[in-house]
Amino acid sequence: MSAPRVLSVNIGKAVATDHTSAPRGTTGIDKYAVSSLTVRAPGPKVGGLGSGVVGDHIGDQRFHGGDNKAVYLFAREELDWWEIETGRPLRSGIFGENVTTVDLDVDGLAVGTRLAVGDPDEPEAVLRVAGPRIPCRTFAGHLGERQWIKRFTARGLTGAYCAVEQPGEIWAGRALTVMDVPGHGLTVPQMFRALTGDLELVEQVIAARVLVGEELAQLAESFERRTGRRPA
DSSP states (O other): OOOOEEEEEEEOOOEEOSSOOOTTOEEOOSOEEESEEEEOOOOOTTTSOSSSBTTOOOSOTTTSOSGGGSEEEEEHHHHHHHHHHHTSOOOTTTTSOSEEEESOOGGGOBTTOEEEESOTTSOSEEEEEEEEOOOOHHHHHHHTOTTHHHHHHHHOOOOEEEEEEEOEEEETTOBEEEEEOOTTOOBHHHHHHHHTTOHHHHHHHHHHTOSOHHHHHHHHHHHHHHHSSOOO
């Protein structure tokens, strides 16, 4: 296996869509390769700058964007798997990812893992894995695949949303280096399963404190409502 690197960097422009409840009826999910990305922490989901990528359109800031969904990573190898599954070509960026990676096990990363872009001693940017992508009807409508949300959920390899710890530039071809990994061992797919109904994993997510603030409170409230007890 070669060293992990950035294969493609991608930005989406505003396009009208019928597949979203966003007030403006637009989406930036269909992303195309550009020469480089400028990344920064965009602030809160509502009232912030939207995407963590300068120039990248977020159609509905109620559910997308914000500090913990600033930059979306997806593995080229997973796109290749879906090419076989769907029987159609899938270019980098079509899943809405800002960074298409190669030779990096994105879905094997623990939540909280820090990634250096470029030279790990003097990185051009630093990202922190924050959680999974939850498929929505905009994603399904964009791809036009039958039962897409069900199929994507069953596969369970969603790619990773990242926060921007060090702003900077991301270029295609740059190395991606794992700087450090938290000790809880909770991976992106495990967090995805927790957020889509696995109660045992919900307890692990809460115990690991990989969510904070309102998101943590909502998850704990949902767990108590469904089980009749507070999470440990």
